[in-house]
Amino acid sequence: MTYIDFLLQNIHHVYIGIILICTASAIVGCFTFLRKRALLGDTIAHASLPGVCIGFIISGTKHPVYITLGAFSTGLLSAYLVDYIVNKSKLKSDVALGIVLSIGFSVGILLLTSIQHSNNAAQSGLDGFIFGKVASLLQSDVMIMAGIAIAVIVITILFMKEFVLISFDPSFAKSIGLPYEKIEFLLTAITVLTIVIGIQTIGVVLMAALLITPSAIARFWTDRLSKMIFIAIVASIFCGIMGAYLSSQIPNLPTGPSIVMFLSIVALLSFVFSPNKGIVYKYLLKAKNNQKILEENILKTIYQLGEANKRFDAYFTKKDILEKKIFQNFQLNKGLKQLKNKGYLIQSDESWKLSKEGKIKGQRITRLHRLWEIYLTQFLHLSPDHVHDDAETIEHLITPEIEDKLTELLGYPKVDPHQMEIPYKD
Amino acid sequence: MIQQHTEAPILEVHDLTVSYNKKPVLWGIDFTIPKGVMVGIIGPNGAGKSTLIKTIMGLIPISSGFVKIFEEAIDKVRLRVSYVPQRESVDWDFPTNAIDIVLMGRYHKIGLFKSPRKADIDAAMEALEQVKMTEFAQRQISQLSGGQQQRVFLARAIAQDADIYFMDEPFAGVDAATEQTIIELLQKMVQKGKTVIVVHHDLQSVKKYFDWLLLLNMHLVASGPTKNVFTDELLQKTYGGKLSLLSKVGDLLKQHEFPHRE
Ligand SMILES: Nc1ncnc2c1ncn2[C@@H]1O[C@H](COP(=O)(O)OP(=O)(O)OP(=O)(O)O)[C@@H](O)[C@H]1O
Ligand SMILES: [Mg+2]
Numbered sequence: 001m002t003y004i005d006f007l008l009q010n011i012h013h014v015y016i017g018i019i020l021i022c023t024a025s026a027i028v029g030c031f032t033f034l035r036k037r038a039l040l041g042d043t044i045a046h047a048s049l050p051g052v053c054i055g056f057i058i059s060g061t062k063h064p065v066y067i068t069l070g071a072f073s074t075g076l077l078s079a080y081l082v083d084y085i086v087n088k089s090k091l092k093s094d095v096a097l098g099i100v101l102s103i104g105f106s107v108g109i110l111l112l113t114s115i116q117h118s119n120n121a122a123q124s125g126l127d128g129f130i131f132g133k134v135a136s137l138l139q140s141d142v143m144i145m146a147g148i149a150i151a152v153i154v155i156t157i158l159f160m161k162e163f164v165l166i167s168f169d170p171s172f173a174k175s176i177g178l179p180y181e182k183i184e185f186l187l188t189a190i191t192v193l194t195i196v197i198g199i200q201t202i203g204v205v206l207m208a209a210l211l212i213t214p215s216a217i218a219r220f221w222t223d224r225l226s227k228m229i230f231i232a233i234v235a236s237i238f239c240g241i242m243g244a245y246l247s248s249q250i251p252n253l254p255t256g257p258s259i260v261m262f263l264s265i266v267a268l269l270s271f272v273f274s275p276n277k278g279i280v281y282k283y284l285l286k287a288k289n290n291q292k293i294l295e296e297n298i299l300k301t302i303y304q305l306g307e308a309n310k311r312f313d314a315y316f317t318k319k320d321i322l323e324k325k326i327f328q329n330f331q332l333n334k335g336l337k338q339l340k341n342k343g344y345l346i347q348s349d350e351s352w353k354l355s356k357e358g359k360i361k362g363q364r365i366t367r368l369h370r371l372w373e374i375y376l377t378q379f380l381h382l383s384p385d386h387v388h389d390d391a392e393t394i395e396h397l398i399t400p401e402i403e404d405k406l407t408e409l410l411g412y413p414k415v416d417p418h419q420m421e422i423p424y425k426d
Numbered sequence: 427m428i429q430q431h432t433e434a435p436i437l438e439v440h441d442l443t444v445s446y447n448k449k450p451v452l453w454g455i456d457f458t459i460p461k462g463v464m465v466g467i468i469g470p471n472g473a474g475k476s477t478l479i480k481t482i483m484g485l486i487p488i489s490s491g492f493v494k495i496f497e498e499a500i501d502k503v504r505l506r507v508s509y510v511p512q513r514e515s516v517d518w519d520f521p522t523n524a525i526d527i528v529l530m531g532r533y534h535k536i537g538l539f540k541s542p543r544k545a546d547i548d549a550a551m552e553a554l555e556q557v558k559m560t561e562f563a564q565r566q567i568s569q570l571s572g573g574q575q576q577r578v579f580l581a582r583a584i585a586q587d588a589d590i591y592f593m594d595e596p597f598a599g600v601d602a603a604t605e606q607t608i609i610e611l612l613q614k615m616v617q618k619g620k621t622v623i624v625v626h627h628d629l630q631s632v633k634k635y636f637d638w639l640l641l642l643n644m645h646l647v648a649s650g651p652t653k654n655v656f657t658d659e660l661l662q663k664t665y666g667g668k669l670s671l672l673s674k675v676g677d678l679l680k681q682h683e684f685p686h687r688e
Contacts, residue, residue, distance in 0.1 A: 167520075172511060174483070176534045
């Protein structure tokens with residue numbers, strides 16, 4: 001076997017391992033996220049370090065069965081210890097989590113240090129469990145991971161309905177006689193198992209990030225649980241592979257931080273770009289609203305100038321417009337240009353008049369403004385000199401349906417509180 | 427004034443005491459409820475109304491006494507009993523839609539490992555129709571108003587098709603129209619012979635809504651038909667003057683880790 005062959009084979013099984021871990025942790029992580037147990041995941045991960053060491057001390061080897069068994073025991077123990085402390089003392093759960101996490105991790109580090117000072121040659125690489133070392137994965141490790149990951153996935157599919165129910169509404173779940181404790185135990189057990197197979201790759205310190213971040217990412221993009229799980233898996237595998245690849249290219253870059261870096265980037269991008277929840281979407285929406293308000297204000301102003309002159313086919317200059325309503329100069333220029341392009345305004349030299357569509361629109365905004373002022377004075381009993389500013393905003397929001405209701409409610413009034421005539425459609 | 431309705435009660439609560447961390451919050455509750463009535467549980471905040479319902483449902487351990495529904499322990503009759511928790515007890519940001527919540531009411535019929543069948547989905551839609559929420563079936567639950575969320579919970583209970591219903595403040599935060607929809611629905615259920623037990627806060631509507639009342643304030647002040655129990659004197663006993671003595675003794679029990687029974 002040449003070195004290249006060896007490398008290929010190694011890379012191959014390492015990436016299979018990554019895909020399995022990322023899939024399992026994304027699925028389990030969605031439930032951890034929805035049950036708001038992110039800190040518990042972190043605690044379990046840290047508390048599995050002493051188990052790794054105990055497994056090694058007892059067996060004297062890094063054989064994955066002992067390591068996994070050790071990590072699973074102390075991980076599960078930590079989850080129950082947290083429950084026990086919360087139930088038996090007055091401490092709140094965040095305190096209990098903090099206590100168990102720090103005790104677990106420090107015991108783990110103590111054991112690890114003492115193992116490193118013993119002269120057992122087999123111990124080299126055990127410190128990879130802190131920040132993760134994907135290259136240290138052997139084929140035998142991957143076999144065990146594969147078995148556990150597949151078990152986790154199958155269990156989740158089988159118990160999906162029940163997991164969802166106990167995550168959403170525990171007391172209802174109990175009330176219909178669901179074996180709540182058993183199902184919760186199952187969910188906790190597969191969470192611990194997932195963490196246990198993840199720590200060799202990503203490390204105990206950052207395992208919680210692999211558990212939680214993909215579901216947090218997915219939550220930005222969807223409101224459906226099935227889609228959320230799917231997106232979480234895709235994000236998790238993508239970041240896992242990218243992170244593992246990067247850490248294999250850069251000497252001494254541990255896998256954990258490398259994967260978490262990619263996860264953070266994707267989370268940040270989701271935060272910025274996702275629809276409805278992302279800040280770019282919100283920004284674009286705001287820009288669109290401002291645009292609409294600007295255009296409608298210009299049309300309204302020119303309409304009202306026409307009203308005052310009793311001629312809607314007259315041309316008005318920028319000066320005329322600015323005398324009637326304040327606009328920033330560049331905003332007004334931009335708005336006039338756009339309205340001309342859209343066919344609402346007709347330009348001649350440095351003056352503008354409403355087109356037919358422009359007149360209809362300007363008239364509508366004026367009408368809505370005045371109707372709303374009447375509504376506020378009649379129904380909310382605001383004084384007429386207090387209603388203008390409010391109507392300035394609402395006029396841009398009212399839909400045709402609401403307009404119909406409004407006119408009907410007010411009984412097709414002729415004038416607004418300032419005795420301005422209400423212009424109805426011809 | 428505790429009227430015992432001894433012939434074949436549908437619900438019997440016998441000398442029930444319930445504690446949180448050794449501090450009793452319900453003391454010696456003892457009453458029965460006949461079949462096919464609309465029952466109101468009335469009492470001030472912290473009176474233990476929610477605790478009473480949860481204990482009857484077996485969600486909170488009993489310190490002493492017992493509960494029987496249809497003359498059986500709750501675990502034997504869960505299929506016939508429905509519980510509607512307080513709306514605030516769940517996270518409405520959960521990524522799911524209205525129909526999926528209502529389908530939860532069918533889970534005990536669907537069973538483990540199986541997914542809902544057409545009949546379950548039909549039943550869920552039918553339940554949504556009864557609470558006038560058909561058009562919101564696919565709506566993400568966080569985008570429902572408080573009153574609509576309450577109706578989704580109610581639809582889930584209807585989908586359970588139980589014989590006795592326990593509802594914790596189904597009228598909290600709903601508007602008058604929704605309250606009317608809900609109460610009409612509940613009255614229809616009672617006419618069909620179901621028993622509905624509701625935690626309620628608005629004393630104005632008590633006489634209109636309920637046939638039977640439980641007045642509760644850490645102990646049972648009164649239980650019986652509304653016309654006998656809804657009196658100024660008993661209400662005064664329920665709401666007037668905090669039961670500071672009872673509460674103080676409870677604290678003492680907790681401090682000294684006393685068993686409340688020897
Ligand atoms: N989980 C808990 N742990 C400790 N004490 C609790 C717990 N839940 C309720 N209590 C206490 O038990 C008492 C009864 O509470 P409960 O929620 O049953 O009252 P309630 O009558 O439903 O009040 P409300 O009208 O405010 O809903 C209160 O003093 C409350 O502080
Ligand atoms: Mg309550």
